[in-house]
Amino acid sequence: NFMLTQPHSMSESPGKTVTISCTGSGGSIASNYVQWYQQRPGSAPTTVIYDYHQRPSGVPDRFSGSIDTSSNSASLTISGLKTDDEADYYCQSYDNTFVIFGGGTKLTVL
């Protein structure tokens, strides 16, 4: 089975840049698109990146996505960090057409 692994937590200062990884195992990260969701406490998730690097309308270009086949991973990079970016971030892809999520990364901005 294909699985996605994320770091449990990360922290960075306002104004800096952070990159959250999502590493695939049991298959190739390039086989299916990867999406990224932001979830603030007590709220539903929202999409920040889809199809590896596309941004939905309204998502600032401080958010970017990429894929690295050599490490079999996808990444979400947030530049110019704001305190409002403090949230849980989840990557999502597919295992044989079934939806799977990574375990989530808690991002602290302080």
Place this chain on the structure above:
Amino acid sequence: QVQLQESGPGLVKPSETLSLTCTVSGGSINSVYWNWIRQPPGKGLEWIGYVSDSGSAKYNPSLKSRVTISLDTSNKQFSLKMTSVTAADTAVYFCAGSLTNYYDYWGRGTLVTVSS
């Protein structure tokens, strides 16, 4: 602007059936995959399954034997039924709609607690 609203009991007894409904407003129910996703307290997201606008469904293999997702186009609703629930099914249940590869629409989520 499409809005989703989950409804259903917040407390279910062990071994009974969990039933939730998601009502779609502000847009069409066509051409969208309607999903259920859950999140146990303090944990990550788990996809439960979806129903397409034609009524065909796909489920998470780990839950498939206990789950049914159905569509009521006339009332613009879709529903989740999960049988034989245990405490491990305690979670916030989200309904969500996807046009393509990501979830365009989300409900606010509803907490369902399994307890006697």
